[in-house]
Amino acid sequence: MSSRILIIDDNQDITKALMVMLKIEGFDAVVVHSPNEGLLKLNESDFNLVIQDMNFSEDMTSGKEGIELFHQIRNINPDIPIIIITAWTHVETAVDLVKHGAADYIGKPWDDDKLMVSIKNLLELEEVRQSHAIYHQNKLNQDTQLKTEFNLCGIHYQSDLMTRLLQMTTQIAHSDVPVLITGPNGVGKEKIAEIVQANSSCSKGPFIKVNVGALPQELLEAELFGAEAGAYTGNTKLRIGRFEAANNGTLFLDEIGNLSHEGQIKLLRVLQTGEFERIGSHQTIKVNVRIISATNSDLKQAILEERFREDLFYRLNVIELAVPALCDRKEDILPLTNLFLSSGYKVQQSVINLFQSYHWPGNVRELQNVLKRAMLLAQNKIITLEHINIKLDVQKKQSAIQEINKQVIIDSLKDNNHNIMETARCLGLSRSALYRRLKKFNIEY
Structure with missing residues (x-):
């Protein structure tokens, strides 16, 4: 679609010359011969650029009419590029308008090549500006939609990367599939887990967090699955594991890559059947738990090195949310x-x-x-x-x-x-x- 250019000039020879030049270049030009006609056209339809004269009455040479027209156009459309056509005697006035936002001024008689270069450059800049404006408006709409439709748990962000991540996070939150959150230390993986839980179907249920990497290997299984009294030295009473505590809710397993081999086997069974036993017990416990796990490790490399089970990886990684580094x-x-x-x-x-x-x-x-x-x-x-x-x-x-x-x-x-x-x-x-x-x-x- 060709750009539309409005020409406002009372001199018909000038408007005819401009019309011919613009038509040859493939532009759609509209001509009016007075400020009032020009303002009416601008109110009626959209234009990409305006070329305006400075004087319209025979007894006017001060440029006052052009100054007034310029500001009236600006009131209608603050962003539209305006090229001032002026006699050399009014260059100072035109320069002053440039300082107030006019895109360029051209002296009469003008150089066709220079005028066309100015027009094309301004139209390209205007296209870029409009693209940026549309982009920023779309992003604002996306952010507004995210904040009004979902619980973002107070997260602060401005980047496109986080906007896209949060869109995906809120989109998949309502399903009950396991989610694996990846990213380096300190990026906010736990905050993303909170957002998943807050917008999930089990948001009213418990949200239990356990840092797998912070626990000694010998305590991991008891922490996750619980232990009967006397199941190991120092355990004198029944210990309820995190899975049991998270029943009908969400369990967040941070640093999942540090889970022991035995723990991986038990976790895989829970994911497959929803069942497990406490340490020291043969009684099967059945739970309904949404699993969210997180890691800063390369689990695929860990699989190659036989430090992490491949079947467990694919159970945990039904949906991956990758949090970018700051x-x-x-x-x-x-x-x-x-x-x-x-x-x-x-x-x-x-x-x-x-x-x-x-x-x-x-x-x-x-x-x-x-x-x-x-x-x-x-x-x-x-x-x-x-x-x-x-x-x-x-x-x-x-x-x-x-x-x-x-x-x-x-x-x-x-x-x-x-x-x-x-x-x-x-x-x-x-x-x-x-x-x-x-x-x-x-x-x-």
Whole structure:
């Protein structure tokens, strides 16, 4: 579909010339000869670009009519590109309109090639802007739908990766199939498990969590399946296992890759039949439990190394939810920072810039811990670079700062009211090193 261009000019020779030129280039052009006609057309239908004159009355040469028309068009459509056609005597006025949002100005007589380059460039930019606007509106609609239709358990996010993950999470939550949540340590796998449970058909039932990797191997089976009194040394009373406690609800097994071989066999049986026995007992217990498991391990590699049963893997991995590392979704850093900050605390922009450049090997958990420490040190509740203990050696920290080089220095100067000594201290630089960077980046201070 060709772009539609509205031409508003009282000179019929000019409008005819523009019409011919635009038609040759394949554009759909509409001509009107007065501001009122132009405004009427804009209210009636959509256009991609406007070309407008500055004067319409024979006794007017000041450009006042064109200025008024420009602002009226802006009121109707604040985003539409507007090209001003002006006599050379009105260049100053046209330049002033450019400062107020006009896309370009063309002097009379114009150069056809230059005018066409300007029109095509502006239409391409407008297409990109509209695509971005549609994309952001769609994302806003998706996020709004997620937040209104589902319980997201207070999760804070902004990235496309997390939007897509949450869409899939809420989509599969209502089924009773086992879910395997994968991702590196500290990314928030437990939070995703909570969202699955909160939107599941057994959301009103118990939600039992057990960190398989944190338990000694000799206690794993008793923890999961329970034990009769006297079943092992030190066990003097009946112990109810997590499976039994989670009956008619959800059991979340974190670090499932660390489950013992014997534990894997028993877990596989529970998944197949819903039945198990407590340690020291031959009585079969039947339960109805939704299994959500999580791991930061490569279970497929563990299968090859015979450390994890292949049949159990496929039982657990009916649906896989892969949580991306924080370094792959840096749009989430700011909303997460705001989530972890206690009331009244603020973070300088230079800190946010450093956060954006850092690779966060500890993911969301590391960000939370960094901010906890910073809040303890920030006596005036303003967190600066000096309060941040990101675990980098000096060379790597300098590299991280250099990666955002000019902008982080400008932000730090603003944060410290252009006090050179305070800025250098917050950046971890000597004054002479800061002066060298100010000179290198041509930063006024």
